[in-house]
Amino acid sequence: MSKPIVIREYARLTTEQVENTLDLAHVSASAFDWLCELSAQFSRNGARLLQLDGKRALKWDSYVGVLETPCGTRLEIVPKHHEEGDCLQNGRQLLRKLIQRALNLDSRQTSVASIELFDAPLSEWVMAQFLAELDLLVKRGVRFDYQRIEEEQRFLRGQLNVVAQMRQRPGRQHYLQIRHDVFQPDRAENRLLKSALEQVAKSTKDANSWRLANELRSMLGELPASRHIALDFRAWSTDRLMAHYQTMKPWCELILNQQMPLAVSGEWRGMSMLFPMERLFERYVEGWLRGRLEPGARLKAQASRHSLCQHSGSDMFRLQPDLLMEKGAQTWVLDTKWKTLDGGDRANKYGLSQGDFYQLFAYGNKYLGSKGELALIYPRTRRFDRPLPSFDFSPELRLWALPFDLDADTLLVDDEMQLTDCIKVAAAAAVLDQAVIPG
Structure with missing residues (x-):
């Protein structure tokens, strides 16, 4: 297999002969045609993977991960978040950290060191993590x-x-x-482990992973592979005797395309994992907030208790904010947006979307009774490194645009916000992996 093509979000792919960069790369005609067909499949399901940019170019959207075509072309897509320094290395580290949160893995299950030091494409990192966890499970004993x-x-x-x-x-x-x-040992969990192990053994290009995968294959030779993956996942036991298996389930779901990665439809089943960055960012912010709630505070994701209107006695147009935070009689509505703002570009409204403001205004009326605080949370960048002044729908209903620093795990909150009543405030000299909230 040829060397993987590494790009980042919103890069252009072309069949013309160009020097490959993170924002422009050459792909073969067969890979180009297959990507067009794949994009059409995504469009039929209501998602946009790429868009045509002329007759010989494609523009990638906000999906990240790894994608393998039938002709052997492997694309690695990293987040477009870092503009300076080693963009590729920083992008890979950021993506692994976001996936760790999306799969609900704590630091004991996926060490921070492995995220920072494993300099390899996403797919190899996932396979290495799976093999390390499986090796530990085999040493502890396979459940019969x-x-x-x-x-x-x-x-x-x-x-x-x-x-x-x-x-x-x-x-x-x-x-x-x-x-x-x-x-x-013929039980659902072991069958899934065997299927994932076979997939890793065939896909890995890393010598250490290949060696460990074949050692584990010889140890687990008596296990059958899963014939009905979806049914076996539903049969995965969560009882006390299976507690040491729980760290394996997210990796199996990831490798066997059963969770957040979008499985490629059709006959081709290469090592492909695509994640929507909007969803990864939302899950990361949600997990960060859950770890810093004050006693008595509650955080609900994708609340859906209100609708925009009533029609013939039934609800119509469900209102579903990303995050709803409550403490006592106070409520805050938070929405995450994976979009770059420019805090100094007042003339162009900082890059904010009028549609997002209409959406938050509806949330404020229905969830807050037109009285309280709402927030749009964006990734922090060099041009957006502090909260914007409040946007006042009325004297009693205010909207804030807040930056979230993905490198330092920090949400920057304006001093006037009451959100700190609901989130623990760390000391000013806190280390980077703690919350640092001004005010």
Whole structure:
């Protein structure tokens, strides 16, 4: 396989011969045609992966991850967040950190060191993390379970199936219809582990991962692979005896395309994982806020208790803010937007969207009773490094545009905001992985 093509969000892909950069790259004609077909499939499902930019160029949208075409072209797409320094390395680190939060993995399950020091494409990092967790699980012991077997034998083992024995045809009374339990590792969780392991062993290009994958394959040779992946995921047990398996489930979902990654439709099933950056950013901010709630405060994601209007006695146009924070009688509505603002460009309204303001105005009327605070949270950049002055819908209803620093894990809040009543405030000299909220 040729060297992966690395780009970032909103880059252009062309069939013309150009020098590859993070914002412009050459792809083969076959890869170009396949990407056009894939984009059409996304469009039919209401999502936009790319858009045509002339006859020989495509413009990527805000999906990140890795994508492999049938002709062997592998695209790695990193976030367009860092403009200075090593954009590729910083982009990879940021993406891994966002995925860690999206999969609900804590620092004990995926160490910060592995995120910062593993200099490889996303797919290799995912496979290395899966293998490390699987190796630990195998050392702790693979879980066996009793399976009920019903069969015909010449000897009695377990229980005699009396009803089946009475229905035995003449001349076969010397055969016994029996049922018994066999203690074996053939259970849903192990079948999924085996399927994911086989996928990793075939896909990895890293020598250490390949060696470990084949060692684990030899240890787990007796395990069958899953024949019905979706059914086996639904059968995944969460009881106390299976607690040491829980760290494996997110990695299996990621590799077998069962969770946030968008599986490529059709016959081709390469090592493809695509994430919408808007959703990754939302999940990261949500997790950050949950870890800093004051006692008595509550945070609800995707609340849907109100609609825009009533029609013929039923709700119409459900209003669903990203985050709803409550403490006592106070409520805050927060919405995340993966978009770059320019805090110094007042003439162009800082890059804000009028549609977003209409949306937040509706949230404020329905969820806050036209009295309180709303916030739009954007990624912090060099041109947007402090909260903007408030936008007042009325003297009692204000909207704030706040920057969230993804490198320092910091939400910058204006001194006038009451949001700090709901979120723990760290000391001014807090380390970067703690909350640092002004005021």
